[in-house]
Amino acid sequence: xxxxxxxxxxxxxxxxxxxxxxxxxxxxxxxxxxxxxxxxxxxxxxxxxxxxxxxxxxxxxxxxxxxxxxxxxxxxxxxxxxxxxxxxxxxxxxxxxxxxxxxxxxxxxxxxxxxxxxxxxxxxxxxxxxxxxxxxxxxxxxxxxxxxxxxxxxxxxxxxxxxxxxxxxxxxxxxxxxxxxxxxxxxxxxxxxxxxxxxxxxxxxxxxxxxxxxxxxxxxxxxxxxxxxxxxxxxxxxxxxxxxxxxxxxxxxxxxxxxxxxxxxxxxxxxxxxxxxxxx
Amino acid sequence: xxxxxxxxxxxxxxxxxxxxxxxxxxxxxxxxxxxxxxxxxxxxxxxxxxxxxxxxxxxxxxxxxxxxxxxxxxxxxxxxxxxxxxxxxxxxxxxxxxxxxxxxxxxxxxxxxxxxxxxxxxxxxxxxxxxxxxxxxxxxxxxxxxxxxxxxxxxxxxxxxxxxxxxxxxxxxxxxxxxxxxxxxxxxxxxxxxxxxxxxxxxxxxxxxxxxxxxxxxxxxxxxxxxxxxxxxxxxxxxxxxxxxxxxxxxxxxxxxxxxx
Numbered sequence: 001x002x003x004x005x006x007x008x009x010x011x012x013x014x015x016x017x018x019x020x021x022x023x024x025x026x027x028x029x030x031x032x033x034x035x036x037x038x039x040x041x042x043x044x045x046x047x048x049x050x051x052x053x054x055x056x057x058x059x060x061x062x063x064x065x066x067x068x069x070x071x072x073x074x075x076x077x078x079x080x081x082x083x084x085x086x087x088x089x090x091x092x093x094x095x096x097x098x099x100x101x102x103x104x105x106x107x108x109x110x111x112x113x114x115x116x117x118x119x120x121x122x123x124x125x126x127x128x129x130x131x132x133x134x135x136x137x138x139x140x141x142x143x144x145x146x147x148x149x150x151x152x153x154x155x156x157x158x159x160x161x162x163x164x165x166x167x168x169x170x171x172x173x174x175x176x177x178x179x180x181x182x183x184x185x186x187x188x189x190x191x192x193x194x195x196x197x198x199x200x201x202x203x204x205x206x207x208x209x210x211x212x213x214x215x216x217x218x219x220x221x222x223x224x225x226x227x228x229x230x231x232x233x234x235x236x237x238x239x240x241x242x243x244x245x246x247x248x249x250x251x252x253x254x255x256x257x258x259x260x261x262x263x264x265x266x267x268x269x270x271x272x273x274x275x276x277x278x279x280x
Numbered sequence: 281x282x283x284x285x286x287x288x289x290x291x292x293x294x295x296x297x298x299x300x301x302x303x304x305x306x307x308x309x310x311x312x313x314x315x316x317x318x319x320x321x322x323x324x325x326x327x328x329x330x331x332x333x334x335x336x337x338x339x340x341x342x343x344x345x346x347x348x349x350x351x352x353x354x355x356x357x358x359x360x361x362x363x364x365x366x367x368x369x370x371x372x373x374x375x376x377x378x379x380x381x382x383x384x385x386x387x388x389x390x391x392x393x394x395x396x397x398x399x400x401x402x403x404x405x406x407x408x409x410x411x412x413x414x415x416x417x418x419x420x421x422x423x424x425x426x427x428x429x430x431x432x433x434x435x436x437x438x439x440x441x442x443x444x445x446x447x448x449x450x451x452x453x454x455x456x457x458x459x460x461x462x463x464x465x466x467x468x469x470x471x472x473x474x475x476x477x478x479x480x481x482x483x484x485x486x487x488x489x490x491x492x493x494x495x496x497x498x499x500x501x502x503x504x505x506x507x508x509x510x511x512x513x514x515x516x517x518x519x520x521x522x523x524x525x526x527x528x529x530x531x532x533x534x535x536x537x538x539x540x541x
Contacts, residue, residue: 158383161383164377165377166372166373167369167401171400
């Protein structure tokens, strides 16, 4: 019997639903749920992690990431400007930096800073300094490419119009090109903040005092401390999600916001960022 | 046209003349300008006409050094535009430019588009810059839209804002690079009317255009460029009305009568 397209589609959907249901049923039957609960969701012993996991762990993760991101943003902007500079040596240096730090694992940078900095230069960096510097060094390489793409996405005529009005190059860059590029790169920058949040966990290779512990360190220590299997790691994971999921929702919102319908909303921000709210 | 309240009441205080001597420019292997000589007296309006690729936009962009000429000399008022030591930013403040694609700043309001350079570069107070910008916007008939974003305006309105923006810098010379080519036909007139008013007020203007009607009515001189050379120049009546060069005749026949009938 020949099937119409619609009947065929419905049949295919039905088969997929049946397979899926089957897999779920099998999983429910074969998984040792008691063991899963014991090792992953053994909540009673780990209640002792609170409130430190939030007040110390989450707080430190946010601090390390925040400073890493801010300095990464500054470094990344400088690198991006070097990448599009007319002086070739600037371009080569920036390309070298970006390729190097995007090409090596971030954990190497953490190790180099955590152990190497004191050996080589006698520097005694705090955990905050080590973590945020390492994140800034790595983040700058990625952020630079994002910002460069944003700068190049601003039409050439914008710079020409600004220069034709008599703005010096740096003024045109600061007043005209960067604000427009920044709006373009906000969603990808938010994604970069998510990546840095997760990378802040790499500080564990250096080790740290309890008061400087971030989420991953607390989760790992909790495994030996509470006899609750992997549950402390699950707690740490959920804490990461508390940071990253809102950021990712924010990024998606910004991506969806089309320029036409949001021009009113953006106005406040634009006038604030250029400090010229003189609207009649 | 009721919107455009532009009357030639504004006085152009200090119109600048332009002298172009033996100007050469190439992009890679392509020679775009091959020895251009041209004079524009203060207060004169010169229309540059010619086929696309004839070099007229490049010539215009050399005047405010958006393009660097390879050889030759340009002076604009007191500025030697081709001197290596010329203060380009100071020179460009004396030269307003209007682009085919308007190039308004989309992240700023109409008013801010007109005040950002006076405030940031000339260090004018907000009150002073706002007052001047609103005056210029009034002259182009758009004062009531000063808090809009460029994207909320029609093409003709955007181009009128672009003209007002250039005029807030009190230039002595205005360059127009095909100012009506990107416009819907029904908004061409409002832009041309403002340009005509500006010409009557005594502004020195160099206009790259395909609007032969505008050239005939407003231009003191028309210059026909072909393949990087000035082929014919003279009054609009001479060049458009009675061209003597075969290439000019051929170009005008195609522009004025596209179907060749």
